[in-house]
Amino acid sequence: MLGLSVMRRLLISGGMRGLRLQQLLSEETLRHLQTSPHNTRHISVISTVSLWPFSSQPRDFSQPNSSWSPEMHKVYDNYNALCDTDIENGEEKRGPWRKLPSYNRSIKYATGGIHLSKLIQAKARLFTRNVKEQGATFEYVVFVNKEEKRCVCVFQAGRLLEGAPGHVHGGAIATMIDTVTGTLAGFLSGPVMTANLNIDYRNPMPLGSVVLIHSALDRIEGRKTYITCKVTSTDESKLYTESTALFVSISVGHLFGSRN
The missing domain is CATH 3.10.129.10 (Hotdog Thioesterase)
Incomplete structure (x- = not known):
């Protein structure tokens, strides 16, 4: 189970941008975080941050271009x-x-x-x-x-x-x-x-x-x-x-x- 301290480190390092919070945490962990008033602010921050540095729509390099004979x-x-x-x-x-x-x-x-x-x-x-x-x-x-x-x-x-x-x-x-x-x-x-x-x-x-x-x-x-x-x-x-x-x-x- 990922604790808030772990999530903070992930956010700071930028090592997992692009993944949704629901993909990282179990249902039990999500319920715990969502029902705790102390954690509401953290969930808001985490859920609005991009957690994966790479584009979700990578470029296709096999498309025809001007160099093709x-x-x-x-x-x-x-x-x-x-x-x-x-x-x-x-x-x-x-x-x-x-x-x-x-x-x-x-x-x-x-x-x-x-x-x-x-x-x-x-x-x-x-x-x-x-x-x-x-x-x-x-x-x-x-x-x-x-x-x-x-x-x-x-x-x-x-x-x-x-x-x-x-x-x-x-x-x-x-x-x-x-x-x-x-x-x-x-x-x-x-x-x-x-x-x-x-x-x-x-x-x-x-x-x-x-x-x-x-x-x-x-x-x-x-x-x-x-x-x-x-x-x-x-x-x-x-x-x-x-x-x-x-x-x-x-x-x-x-x-x-x-x-x-």
């Missing part, structure tokens, strides 16, 4: 059309694909992740979104097909990802493979962490090119989720990279540094 727009529009909702026999029917907003975390779209996402939604962006300049690094959008247990990422590599002259750095490609395969694993299995990532580079990827990162579920064994991945040109005629990945389901405590 015509090819990026074309492929995006193609997959986005598959996400459209149709009305059939008076009932709303969703397409087989779903675009995943590129917020700080996509965990709320994972199995059982909606409650966890409220705790870890943060102002800081994912590693791939840390550069504010549009088009300089990782421009991408992920579409997932839950029925087929696979996803496709449309990826455009920016100028800061150069490795060999004129080509994308292998580490940047590995980052995107880890991001996309991890997104699919998390979507299907809930919170996961990368346990193993094997990559075979088949052809160098030209800097600034647009590619497709195809990921699919191989199998799930207990806490282990196995994903296959390949990176191709948008017409799928050229193979750049092949990969296999293993993700292990984790408890919520691991995300907050708990060893229990």
Whole structure:
């Protein structure tokens, strides 16, 4: 049970702004505070203060922007059309694909992740979104097909990802493979962490090119989720990279540094 002294410290530190008082306290504690004349003033103060420093409506970084090439727009529009909702026999029917907003975390779209996402939604962006300049690094959008247990990422590599002259750095490609395969694993299995990532580079990827990162579920064994991945040109005629990945389901405590 949170006492008033604890609540005061939370308010002073600003460490939990944005959560409603009812989300922090049990019903018993709320009744105790509300029925005590001494606590009325404190409740008024606490209930009117924002308890979470982060925006409740984070920006979606996977929306089209001026840095996207015509090819990026074309492929995006193609997959986005598959996400459209149709009305059939008076009932709303969703397409087989779903675009995943590129917020700080996509965990709320994972199995059982909606409650966890409220705790870890943060102002800081994912590693791939840390550069504010549009088009300089990782421009991408992920579409997932839950029925087929696979996803496709449309990826455009920016100028800061150069490795060999004129080509994308292998580490940047590995980052995107880890991001996309991890997104699919998390979507299907809930919170996961990368346990193993094997990559075979088949052809160098030209800097600034647009590619497709195809990921699919191989199998799930207990806490282990196995994903296959390949990176191709948008017409799928050229193979750049092949990969296999293993993700292990984790408890919520691991995300907050708990060893229990």
